[in-house]
Amino acid sequence: LKKFRAHLGAAVNPTQTYNRTNVEEYKSSVINWSPQAMLFYSPNDNTNVRVFYFGRSAQPSTSQLMPVPDNSNPLNISLGNPYLQPYFNHNIRGRFGYTNKKTFTSLNFNLRATMIENAITSAQWYDGAGRQYSIPVNGPATASLNGRLFINSPFGKSGFSIFSMTFASYNESVSYIGTTAFQQFDADKYYDDDQAVFDYDRFHEDFSDLDKATDAFSRNKIQTVGLTQRLRFTYRNDIVELNLGGRTRMSKSWYTIQNSNQQYTWNNQVDASMNWTIPGGINFIADVDYNWYNGYTTPQEPEFVWNAEITQLLFNNKCTIALRAYDILNQAKNLTVTDNSNY
Helix, strand or coil: CCCEEEEEEEEEEEEEEEEECCCCEEEEEEEEEEEEEEEEEEEECCEEEEEEEEEEEECCCHHHHCCCCECCCCCEEECCCCCCCCEEEEEEEEEEEEEECCCCEEEEEEEEEEEEECCEEEEEEECCCCCEEEEEEECCCEEEEEEEEEEEEECCCCCEEEEEEEEEEEEEEEEEEECHHHHCCCHHHCEECCCCEECHHHHHHHCCCCCCCCCCEEEEEEEEEEEEEEEEEEEECCCEEEEEEEEEEEEEEEECCECCCCCCEEEEEEEEEEEEEECCCEEEEEEEEEEEEECCCCCCCCEEEEEEEEEEEECCCCEEEEEEECCCCCCCCCCCCCCCCCC
């Protein structure tokens, strides 16, 4: 029993919300509860296992609940939804750790999973005038899962060591998109343009379950997978530290509403670094990265990034002066790509 421990518990969180505008007033009183569980297992001094579970019920935010249209952008009208229901968030985290104290080899694996029941998502549609409407709604469960594996091991007493990091992730979410026929519906049936008032009761009566309103809305499931692999070799002695490594990062998304093939995108890198100490307290430090990209709609040019630094210890090693140059070849760039369900 000394090798195994467990904790169980729960918390209750009553919440009261009151919000008032010049046109609407909203009140709610909700009791949220949060179960918790923790497990610890250590079969020996080198190995340990940890598992954590956290559950949490929560209510929608005030801005999501307030029945007041935001028409600050007349072509993109956002709506609250007083019919939103609370959602429940499940979180599981696990960790496995192993360390060999004789060889200094370590292995760590971390796993994290999240599922949200009755998740809040969005429904979007256009009217005949080309205005987009969006409203938060409760949808099916969403989920995410990711795992990370670290391995670090020296090669005996040679001064060489290897480091590996593997990361994999999966995310799934759902939104609702107005069908072509519904894009031409009579917006005045729900939205009074002159008074900027939306008939939430009538909308909820017509579309209380969007999964059954297939003539009006299509369910769009978004699935995204990612994989990152990092590998580094290191040589270290009293004078110099040398590193040589590489990394690749892959991502891909699928959309059920649009069956066109989504490209895999790859961000790749080969890198090297040096930290060389010479007598007199002088350090020469340099690192180089070569990056190249595959799968992007707009082709991306490869880049070679070189940084260098020289440092000098002064005043009996109490002060350091350094000169560092970044991106000496002027090729570094930032690249960001975002996928979403808008259309």
